[in-house]
Amino acid sequence: MSSDVTRILSAIEHGDAHAAEQLLPLVYNELRKLAAQKLAQEAPGQTLQATALVHEAYLRLVDTEKVQRWDSRGHFFAAAAEAMRRILVDTARSKRSLKRGRGHARQQLDEAKIVSPEAGEDILALDEALDRLSAEDREAAELVKLRFFAGLTSQQAAETLGISARTAERIWHYARAFLLKELNSGRE
Secondary structure, X not given: OHHHHHHHHHHHHOOOOOHXXXXXXXXXXXXXXXXXXXXXXXXXXXXXXXXXXXXXXXXXXXXXXXXXXXXXXXXXXXXXXXXXXXXXXXXXXXXXXXXXXXXXXXXXXXXXXEXXXXXXHHHHHHHHHHHHHHHHOHHHHHHHHHHHHOOOOHHHHHHHHOOOHHHHHHHHXXXXXXXXXXXXXXXX
């Protein structure tokens, strides 16, 4: 299956119009698990569903007008994680904006639950902290994206980045400490 995905990604890169149709069935379940995992980490009140997140990310990844180069299956899933991150950040920003009802919590009519207005703020704070980490240490930021947003294990992330598992663990500890410091300093 891994070689099929790589072959199809190469065909998409070379402009095969039918390749994108072949790719989705092969990667859909993994993308759906990844999306569900990302949404489970969100604060209560997230209105985006895993299926919608998968479809939006997939459309961004296989946009035929902006052909992208995929080095491997791991590269594709890293890009999928980044696309999902961008979508979640964009959604949080739109919820925060004044024209979209800033300060007003969304209510489900059937459940009548009040949604936490801070739900989007947490992901925005994380995004900003991740941008600061990227400016200081790009590899550490990429590792966080692979581990946190793509749900890869330390070993899988190390392989994707082409580094040893020990180096990945060392970078992971540094990145977590950096992000924790950044997130805590923003709350003071």
